[in-house]
Amino acid sequence: MGQRFTENAKKFDGDSRGKPILHFVKWDLLVLGLVGMLAVTTFLSVYLYHNHMKANTGDLFAVLTVDGEEVLRVDLSQSTEQKLYSPIEGNPDFVVCIENGQACIEKSNCKDQICVAVGFLSKPGDMAVCIPNRAVLKIVSEEPSSGEKPYDVISQ
Amino acid sequence: MLFSNQKQICAHARQYLSVCLLCGILLSSLSGCGAKKNTATVNFFSMNTYMTITAYGKEADLAVEAAKLRVYELENLFSRTLDTSEVSLINQNAGIKPASVSADTYKVISLALEASRETDGAFDITIAPVMDLWGFTTDTYYVPSSDERLAAAELVDYQYVELDESSQTVFLTKENMEIDLGGIAKGYASDEVQRVLSSYDVDAAMISLGGNVAVFGEKEDASLWKTGIADPFDLSSCVGILTDTDISVITSGGYERNFTQDGKTYIHIMNPDTGEPAESDLASVSIISADGSQGDTLSTALFVMGSEKAMQFWRSHQDFSVVLVTSDGEILASKDLVGTFAASEGNEVTFFS
């Protein structure tokens, strides 16, 4: 294999490009392997993070962040009737809807409407992203911050 | 050139393989972490309320998902607001012909009728027309005239419901009659959830279906579950804590749903005899039992009965335990709860026998 390389190299005219190799070579496995491993590592970190969230027995909240800052937090367990929010200042066309334990981006002023198309979010880890607004709506599961409760569950 | 190329390839290959190995070790150790202390929770909306199911055990994840699906299944059968449900089918055929139903629906209705007989009509699923009249079904509240109330009360009597076991049918014998399973559906569902969870490798579970609680097994530290009973006058705190397991704790109270008009508060718990919101001296009733359907029906029935008759009922049955909170704030608990139920700080409980 080394000989083929040197033959090719001799055919150059001095620029750094060289002839393209038109068939699969073993070196490509390195590229494919790296890409595959990157995919696996990112997938696992996301998966483990989700699992950690699922195991959390806390309450579910719908949280909206804009530019990384939290602008809206709603407790899903209290959400029976539909409630609409326009949590972004100066942007009345961006509407978040909370209903029946689910959240969604009802309306948005962005061009692609990708965030609206995502639909309802209900499980921890679900999210809808609106890049033009730099907004991320996601469901998180959090232990109540009040610390130790005297009971595990309440009957009402 | 040949030699160095081969060396290069080997070096790269070694690097690549060692990275792979490292990742593999990391991953297996991480996945091993999860298996030891396995817990899973699902939160979802069903039967018009928020539900949480938490299980502990090797098959917890599978168990909670299966339980959730079972609840959705039951909702599709029991929901009065769903046109395609079996309850809707029964209601649409009132006074016309018997409706053919599945085993679950038949079972829950027979349990409901049995409860009606036991409580002498204090619990009655045929209360639906009255609930509609007062606007509790559609959230458009209304105070009806006494004529309207009487007309609606005419359609309320559990004895007008005919069941046929061989053909598995339910017949509402009077036209315009309707049944609403809201007073028993969640209790039945919690029993079914427990059944589903137990069929998996699950050691303990904590269930809350809109405030209808059921617990079984022991917590991680081998202690018993602590179930709080909500204070009807301050929902963020409890009147007392139950320390026990393998029980279902179901509470009914006027505070759950009501509306106020002209200074008077009308609650959603109806008295089947009068066709009006129950005028009870109780603020809440909590039934502690092994059976969720029983807990659900009795909590409503005993609320309607009022404190005296409720205590009488307990004395003559005693196959459950009860905690009553009167409108004066007095906390009464059946004697068999001594040692299990403890009043919270600032509260006092009187055990009755």
Add this chain to the structure above:
Amino acid sequence: MKYKAKDYTRFGIMISLSLAISVAESWLIPAVLFPVPGMRLGLANVVTLVSLYFFGIAPTLMIVVSRCILTFAFGGNLVAFLFSLLGGLCSLAVMHFLISRRHYSVFGVSVGGAAAHNVGQILAAVILTRTIDMVAYLPVLLIVSLLTGSVIAIAFIPIYRACTIADKNRGRDLY
């Protein structure tokens, strides 16, 4: 390097070809499937690849940037423009690096470029929204890039052969 008039016409053809492919692929696959506005399968990379092998990094850079600007001019989405520009530049950098190494085939180069394109876009999204959540989309996109990269490499082969008239004596590309 001195470019002749015929070179410039070829650059123009490259730009319009990649523009056409880019627009066409956005019609074929609804953009809502992707988390980033303006995200595409990246089929226009076949033109970038041809351009890199035949013309080198400098003209290709110009072609890619021009294509991004023109796509914006015809589409109008500013955010999409920024993302495609950043993704394109990342992809270019990686592909140029891989080609200069000389022992990667078009498959390696193409897959590397597609992956770099996606990573660049997700990275930009993470920086923009200031949340790490966007990384959740990365695994899927990377697996897809393995596929699209291979497809583009496969498409490249007949194109290259058509563009080269093998000279028996010199074995050098005449174009």
